[in-house]
Amino acid sequence: MGILVAIEGLDGAGKNTIVQRIRAQAADHGISMTTLAFPDYGNSITADLAAEALHGEHGDLSDSAYAMAVLFALDRRRSAPALRAALAEFELVLCDRYVASNAAYSAARLDQGPDGEVVRWIRELEFGRFDLPVPDHQLLLGVPPEVAMDRAQGRADTDASRAKDAYERDADLQTRVWRAYLDLADRQWVSPWLVADGDEAVAAVLRLTVPGASLRS
Numbered sequence: 001m002g003i004l005v006a007i008e009g010l011d012g013a014g015k016n017t018i019v020q021r022i023r024a025q026a027a028d029h030g031i032s033m034t035t036l037a038f039p040d041y042g043n044s045i046t047a048d049l050a051a052e053a054l055h056g057e058h059g060d061l062s063d064s065a066y067a068m069a070v071l072f073a074l075d076r077r078r079s080a081p082a083l084r085a086a087l088a089e090f091e092l093v094l095c096d097r098y099v100a101s102n103a104a105y106s107a108a109r110l111d112q113g114p115d116g117e118v119v120r121w122i123r124e125l126e127f128g129r130f131d132l133p134v135p136d137h138q139l140l141l142g143v144p145p146e147v148a149m150d151r152a153q154g155r156a157d158t159d160a161s162r163a164k165d166a167y168e169r170d171a172d173l174q175t176r177v178w179r180a181y182l183d184l185a186d187r188q189w190v191s192p193w194l195v196a197d198g199d200e201a202v203a204a205v206l207r208l209t210v211p212g213a214s215l216r217s
């Protein structure tokens, strides 16, 4: 049984970039690994609907934090069999965003804390009713909103397909999401968290699989 590590962070924090770096280092260390990413655009209709809603489609759908959270949760539920198969096959399974994304963004939208109603509801829906695998570890990329928003802007400027969505355009929301993530990490919500960035983040994830592993250049 492999270990499941969720990579969390703000839009533009560098989640995708760090996942690629971990993948390269894992190969060097002989660690077998695979990655999943949520939302699973292009494969999951609920993920696509959520993205479209955040780009202004589907009427008032995106006005509801709960409706958006249900779409993201159903996206993960669809992938649960693939996730279990990956855990049976690989030593390390990384998820680029997982259930804590729903907790952090929903709490931020509704101005609730980590012990609030919506975080409890997401935990019960996704880990309870949907029976999604609980992550062994959760890594919060320690990149604050100013830096993440700058990177998201840079990406939007150079890649027309990465135009910013409603969450990415909302600087106040990003700041509240950051607070929500720090609170979840502080509470060790659902499983152990670490907060790190760059080489430290890559090395920390490798060490979860191979104790004492160090980065190779």
Ligand SMILES: Nc1ncnc2c1ncn2[C@@H]1O[C@H](COP(=O)(O)OP(=O)(O)O)[C@@H](O)[C@H]1O
Binding pocket: 009, 010, 011, 012, 013, 014, 015, 016, 017, 018, 151, 152, 154, 155, 198
């Ligand atoms: N450590 C870093 N320093 C500078 N730029 C970075 C770093 N990590 C990622 N980026 C850039 O920031 C942008 C967002 O990174 P990405 O990995 O796509 O973030 P996310 O998956 O968290 O949205 C990309 O343009 C990427 O090249």
Ligand SMILES: Cc1cn([C@H]2C[C@H](O)[C@@H](COP(=O)(O)OP(=O)(O)O)O2)c(=O)[nH]c1=O
Binding pocket: 011, 038, 039, 051, 069, 072, 073, 097, 098, 099, 101, 102, 103, 105, 106, 165, 167, 168
């Ligand atoms: C996976 C997930 C994402 N989100 C939010 C975070 C992001 O702002 C937004 C889109 O996800 P994101 O991974 O940032 O996709 P993109 O490639 O479009 O940047 O959805 C949730 O609110 N709950 C979730 O469960």
